[in-house]
Amino acid sequence: MNHELLLGWWDTAARDLPWRRPSCTAWGVLVSEIMLQQTPVARVEPIWHEWLAKWPVPSAMAAASQGEVLRMWGKLGYPRRALRLHEAATAIARDHGDVVPSDIDVLESLPGIGSYTARAVATFAYGQKCAVVDTNVRRVVARAVHGAGDAGPPSTKRDLRDVEAILPEDQDDAAVFSAALMELGALICTARNPKCADCPLYAECAWQLAGRPAYAGPVKKVQQFAGTDRQVRGKLLDVLRGAPGPVPKAHLDIVWNDITQREKCLVSLLDDGLVEQTREGLFALPGEH
Known part of the structure; x- marks a missing residue:
């Protein structure tokens, strides 16, 4: 592959994204990589700016409650990513002097950081030579x-x-x-x-x-959203993000008519640590009761 052709194209065509700027820290790159998983740039960019303004270093996020992190995550989707990032921030602040590590193996040892994210941070934040595959x-x-x-x-x-x-x-x-x-x-x-x-x-x-032959391999599954557990879980979390404190179950029951699916999704949110139930039987974001 002709490297010069692609590098020349990059110089003139690359989008000016904030996590690509020289002033962006490795923490900013890590946050962007977690947010960008299965989520378009247009949805990520404004929330990324809000996060970096509020939590410019890992220790700042580590000091926040999980509930506050989920509230700031908003509707980016796959909210478990937010909790994993909070766990990673805690580990970075505690074990690495509040600086995101540059070593791939050390990065992979952090909570919720897989091979792709580790390689992306090593490459895009620290300029290392390693394969990054998405x-x-x-x-x-x-x-x-x-x-x-x-x-x-x-x-x-x-x-x-x-x-x-x-x-x-x-x-x-x-x-x-x-x-x-x-x-x-x-x-x-x-x-x-x-x-x-x-x-x-x-x-x-x-x-x-070769004449642009049609792809003849296995058919890829198209991810649906409407009517899925993902949609129901999102609706339940929306109620809690919009509430000033714990809410009774009746506030959650109105968001979805299918009782069986709704209950299953609520239980899964509790199991994932995204929702907590108080002694009084109310429901809240973690750490917010």
Whole structure:
């Protein structure tokens, strides 16, 4: 893969996102990576600004209650991410001098930090040379390198090997190249209606040179939202986020008509630590009663 083509495109086409700016700390990068999981940039950016203004360092978030963190998380979705980030902030403040570690293995040892997030922080916050693989990167590599219409089922070992093979030798270039691969998949080499004519790799893309064959691999499951437990859990949490304190169960019962599903979702929120029940039988966000 021609590194210069992609790096040149990045210089002129990359979005100016706050977590990409030189002034952004590793903590800011970590927060962005957790928020961006399965969530569009447009929804993340305003909340990211609010979080960094309120909690500019891990110890500031660690001092907040879990309930306050969930309230600030708002409707980003998958609220367990907020609790995991709170746990990670606590560990960073306690064990790492309030500074996000740069070592991948140490990052992975933090609560809720997996391989992808650890590698992303090491690369985007500390400029390290290591493969960072998300859905966008997998799709770009599948097309540009392997000539496939899309990436098949993920394979951590294979995917990392594929990306490591195309990283530039220079460490600084490799870190920027990793961001550029991801950006190309997000803006140009999209899953549907890719903008091939605008792609810097157009002339050497294996998929393009093969005539853009249709993807013939396993059909990907499309995630639904309406009517799912995710929607019900979100509605229950909305009630608690909007309340000044604990609420009676009747306030939760009105948000969803299906009693069986509603009760199941409430129990799952209690099990996940996202909701707590008081001795009086009221319901609240954790730490807010």
